[in-house]
Amino acid sequence: MQGTLGQYYLIRPLQTQLVYLNFARAQLYLAQAGQDETLLVVKLLSTIAGKIEQELFLNEIKVLQQLSAVDSCYWLHLRASGQAIFNVESSDLKSELMNYMVLPYIEQGNVKQALNNASYNLQQAGHLWLGMLEAVDALHHQGWLHLDIKPANFLLNSYCGSSASVCLIDFALAQPAVKLQVDIGGQAAPITKTKGTPRYMSPEQFLGQPLNTQTDFYSLGLILYELLTGKSVYHANNYQGWAMQHCQKPVPLLPQDLAEFQTLIDGLLAKNRSNRFMDSFEIRQIARQTFKI
Secondary structure, eight states: OOEEETTEEEEEESSSSOOOGGGOSOEEEEEEETTOOOOEEEEEEETTSOHHHHHHHHHHHHHHHHHTTSOOSSBOOOOEEEEEEEEETTOSSOOEEEEEEEEEOOTTOBHHHHHHHOOOOHHHHHHHHHHHHHHHHHHHHTTEEOOOOOGGGEEEOOGGGOSOSEEEOOOTTOEEOOOOOTTSOSOOOOOOOOOOOGGGOOHHHHHTOOOOHHHHHHHHHHHHHHHHHSSOSOOOSSHHHHHHHHHHSOOOOOOGGGGGGHHHHHHHHOSSGGGSOOOHHHHHHHHHHHHTO
């Protein structure tokens, strides 16, 4: 399904299974601009896709426009966005008007793929996880919550020659950060209710409560547990099952040889946010001491 979109030549889809019908979901294409051989990623969504999909796509563009004004290697900078006709080569499919955004292409893949294809020792796991924490912290400092933190949303980083180990992607669910009085004594404006990836969602996301930076920290805690044990914290078969696990089931105990990490895991995965870590500096210090790096 090669084709053209304005000045961009779309080489091939980057998903293993392309959902093509009306592009009702956002699709990623490897692309080039004109005669330039530099590889890019073009993200597409049909202008006749559902209202929610359109809102999420446009929200990601809005977030990236702001983030791209900041000199940072913790996210990809938006090259272009807008609407254009997608003309498919050698196909009976009709041309279609698409929303699109253009981003740099990073060949190394994402953390999820890396974890599936390689084993990490504790020190390597520590450096990788601290890199993820730094990327999320940088996003928070720009006034945004990510709200869909998971291994697949971190690219292994070679972007702009940075020493940063990972690069954060997929800002469709991102919302402005709101300071939350965790003791529930103060007033906090709730953020629009969103559904992320149930395996990595926080209790407050399931419960429709106001969200803050601790929401992303919870998801990072779930990733840390997987890095340490090779297993998911909880297991479920449907959304309701995940909700029950995250909201009610106790935080599991780590094996004896990893017991020194229990304080870090407990502080990240506390159901009640008054017991959850609030400060990234504190998390970073405890993590470095525990990983001994």
